[in-house]
Amino acid sequence: MSTDRDAARIVRSWLEEGRTALPDRVLDAVLDQLPTTPQRRAWWPAWRYPEMTTGRKIVSAVVALVVVALLGGLVLSRLGGTGNVSSANPTPSPSPTASPLAVHEGALEPGRYFISPFRTGSGFGMCMNQPGCSEAPADDSIRFTFAVPEGWAGVGNDSIWLAGPGNAAPAGAGMLFERGGWLYGDPCHPGSAPDIEVGPTVDDFANALANHPELDVTDPVPTTLAGYSGKYVDLQVPNDLSDCPGNYYPWEPGLYAQGPGHRWHLWILDVNGIRVVVQSTDYAGTSADDQAALAAIVNSVAIEP
Amino acid sequence: MDSDLIGRAQHGDEEAFASLAVAVGDRLHAVAHRILRDTDLAEDATQQALMAIWRDLPRLRDRTRFEAWSYRLLVRACYAEARRSRRWSPTIRLLPAPEPDETDGLSSVVDRDQLERGFRRLSVDHRAVVVLHHYLDLPLDRVAEILGVPVGTVRSRLHHAMRGLRAALEADARPTPREVAR
Numbered sequence: 001m002s003t004d005r006d007a008a009r010i011v012r013s014w015l016e017e018g019r020t021a022l023p024d025r026v027l028d029a030v031l032d033q034l035p036t037t038p039q040r041r042a043w044w045p046a047w048r049y050p051e052m053t054t055g056r057k058i059v060s061a062v063v064a065l066v067v068v069a070l071l072g073g074l075v076l077s078r079l080g081g082t083g084n085v086s087s088a089n090p091t092p093s094p095s096p097t098a099s100p101l102a103v104h105e106g107a108l109e110p111g112r113y114f115i116s117p118f119r120t121g122s123g124f125g126m127c128m129n130q131p132g133c134s135e136a137p138a139d140d141s142i143r144f145t146f147a148v149p150e151g152w153a154g155v156g157n158d159s160i161w162l163a164g165p166g167n168a169a170p171a172g173a174g175m176l177f178e179r180g181g182w183l184y185g186d187p188c189h190p191g192s193a194p195d196i197e198v199g200p201t202v203d204d205f206a207n208a209l210a211n212h213p214e215l216d217v218t219d220p221v222p223t224t225l226a227g228y229s230g231k232y233v234d235l236q237v238p239n240d241l242s243d244c245p246g247n248y249y250p251w252e253p254g255l256y257a258q259g260p261g262h263r264w265h266l267w268i269l270d271v272n273g274i275r276v277v278v279q280s281t282d283y284a285g286t287s288a289d290d291q292a293a294l295a296a297i298v299n300s301v302a303i304e305p
Numbered sequence: 306m307d308s309d310l311i312g313r314a315q316h317g318d319e320e321a322f323a324s325l326a327v328a329v330g331d332r333l334h335a336v337a338h339r340i341l342r343d344t345d346l347a348e349d350a351t352q353q354a355l356m357a358i359w360r361d362l363p364r365l366r367d368r369t370r371f372e373a374w375s376y377r378l379l380v381r382a383c384y385a386e387a388r389r390s391r392r393w394s395p396t397i398r399l400l401p402a403p404e405p406d407e408t409d410g411l412s413s414v415v416d417r418d419q420l421e422r423g424f425r426r427l428s429v430d431h432r433a434v435v436v437l438h439h440y441l442d443l444p445l446d447r448v449a450e451i452l453g454v455p456v457g458t459v460r461s462r463l464h465h466a467m468r469g470l471r472a473a474l475e476a477d478a479r480p481t482p483r484e485v486a487r
Contacts, residue, residue, distance in 0.1 A: 015440040029352055
């Protein structure tokens with residue numbers, strides 16, 4: 001053999017040999033296990049408030065913001081002071097003195113962590129399965145850092161939830177980051193692709209959510225998080241999902257309900273022209289301490305574009 | 306890959322997943338077989354990978370990345386199978402090979418045996434790079450994406466692996482009986 005090219009050719013030829021077909025019994029074994037193997041429902045659900053008037057929706061959103069800010073400050077103070085964030089309209093987060101750690105699967109030691117959810121290859125690209133839209137590199141570098149208290153766990157390397165109940169009903173809680181996307185006309189019966197087109201801006205997504213006749217969403221109100229402005233809405237998954245044969249799926253790419261009554265809190269932000277969504281979720285049954293911890297985590301978020 | 310099929314499987318449609326599994330099963334199995342060089346381990350790895358695909362499919366956000374994502378899960382399953390069992394090292398079952406085709410440069414059974422032995426001496430990390438690049442014909446940046454390592458690491462592993470395979474072939478470069486007879 002004279003060259004590397006020769007070696008590569010021989011290896012390629014050799015690799016072509018041998019069996020390729022998967023035996024039917026292996027495939028059968030896989031298919032037999034499906035009914036008893038639950039899919040890992042990304043822990044992102046949707047909630048609806050019962051019939052609220054517009055006024056009540058606005059009041060609810062404002063109250064939620066104030067509660068988040070106040071409780072966040074309380075919890076962070078228990079963490080030993082990772083940042084002064086007890087403001088309803090937080091200014092850009094101060095640079096942490098210690099390098100944050102990457103979120104990883106499993107229990108997280110208290111500290112500051114980061115997630116880069118939109119990097120190429122993460123599977124979290126924007127607007128897949130939406131005509132004319134594909135994963136773009138513009139958002140790859142966006143990094144979210146935040147303070148994590150005791151009792152929380154990483155879900156893969158792209159989101160966090162309570163270490164015990166996770167994001168499941170009736171007492172779970174969690175947080176993740178996304179970009180928003182097109183909506184399903186019927187979240188209870190999502191097709192293979194979302195069918196309501198949504199533009200790329202903060203208002204496009206916030207208004208589409210608020211105007212969706214099948215979604216229980218509060219009216220968008222101005223908000224600021226980590227120094228970036230945008231709109232805030234709450235969305236609640238119906239308390240009864242018995243008529244939904246599959247997952248309750250409001251938009252794509254996005255979360256789907258992990259259980260009835262799941263509550264989604266959405267900060268839809270403009271990060272230098274790129275729409276990002278900070279999403280925290282909980283339930284009415286989530287303990288006050290856990291809700292406060294979640295609020296503190298959200299309030300500690302810093303965004304590096 | 307049919308995006309509609311992936312979408313329905315993501316939403317828990319078992320029939321859609323069955324169609325998906327049929328569509329990708331052979332390809333996954335072929336890759337596993339070539340990485341692990343063992344029939345039983347390859348079947349186990351493929352089964353594990355298909356179950357992982359079913360479990361985690363709802364978390365795949367970009368359906369256009371399904372193929373690369375499925376290969377990533379398969380390679381992980383191959384790692385797990387290789388760790389779980391040492392069978393593939395000392396008591397490996399050689400893959401059945403067709404009659405030699407001398408036009409392809411793979412001129413003898415000796416070459417095949419030498420390649421088999423040389424390949425088995427590689428780590429699963431190195432095997433995966435060789436198979437993804439030389440069997441699936443994926444460019445190095447795609448291989449890096451699948452394996453979750455930098456392109457430089459892929460390039461290094463490929464170089465190391467090919468050097469080892471070339472050495473294995475050259476170690477038996479003496480004339481074969483067939484060549485002597487000519």
